[in-house]
């Protein structure tokens with residue numbers, strides 16, 4: 001019952017990420033995507049910035065294409081994301097809206113977007129990255145929490161559930177792989193939502209890992225404590241970046257082996273937790289990975305090279321399954 005997913009590249013907002021859309025232009029990319037994966041996550045195509053070019057318009061073209069493609073290939077889809085502090089359009093962030101207007105904007109957005117794909121999206125990242133590293137809510141940066149208060153998060157879950165009662169609704173974040181102040185904050189927050197009867201169904205960790213840090217050995221323990229709350233869990237954006245130290249500025253053999261080991265351990269943690277049934281890597285080829293654009297001097301984070309050669313990490317995942 002477990003699905004193995006990848007992000008579907010396209011629409012990166014970083015200026016050096018402006019290659020032609022792989023989803024429409026790279027047949028090799030598509031062949032791997034259809035053959036190797038059972039779940040797809042739009043990397044950018046369901047974010048506010050992409051769906052909402054202006055206040056009165058929805059642009060569903062890219063998102064629709066992914067959902068239709070997944071259906072044609074017997075894959076499920078993870079929706080990403082509805083309430084976030086990042087990749088919101090300027091008209092929203094810089095607009096002069098009253099609290100009431102903002103609330104209506106979010107409610108209508110969630111109702112429209114989740115409703116459009118009702119019954120066709122397995123899991124939704126309803127709220128993304130709402131906590132800071134210190135375990136406080138990201139109140140300053142997140143327009144919704146700042147303007148409407150933390151109660152808006154519960155409302156977002158309620159609206160999403162009304163629009164699609166069959167979708168599993170998730171809290172999703174990075175640096176919450178292990179047990180730490182941030183994941184502790186999620187644990188308390190999730191407990192609170194569940195006590196209030198809010199339709200929260202899952203907690204997921206993005207798992208953007210780096211060889212510069214030890215593997216979060218308590219990943220499994222962390223997933224398990226959410227499992228014991230009655231929530232499903234998921235790994236949603238796994239990649240393992242590195243500063244290459246091999247010849248010609250490329251990864252060394254040792255680094256590739258270590259990377260494979262991180263991928264294996266992440267998959268094993270998920271396999272060992274009953275309610276962890278969705279395991280997604282944030283792209284499968286270095287050709288389209290977001291990592292070099294966002295992390296200085298780091299890259300090579302996915303399981304295939306930029307020429308679609310399978311790295312040790314690819315085989316490590318296969319063997320572990």
Ligand code: XIL
Pocket residue numbers: 011012013014017043044128174206237290
């Ligand atoms: C990233 C995409 O991969 C990039 O293409 C885009 O330019 C920025 O966003 N956490 C998330 C994802 O939840 O949405 C982010 O995706 C990576 C970090």
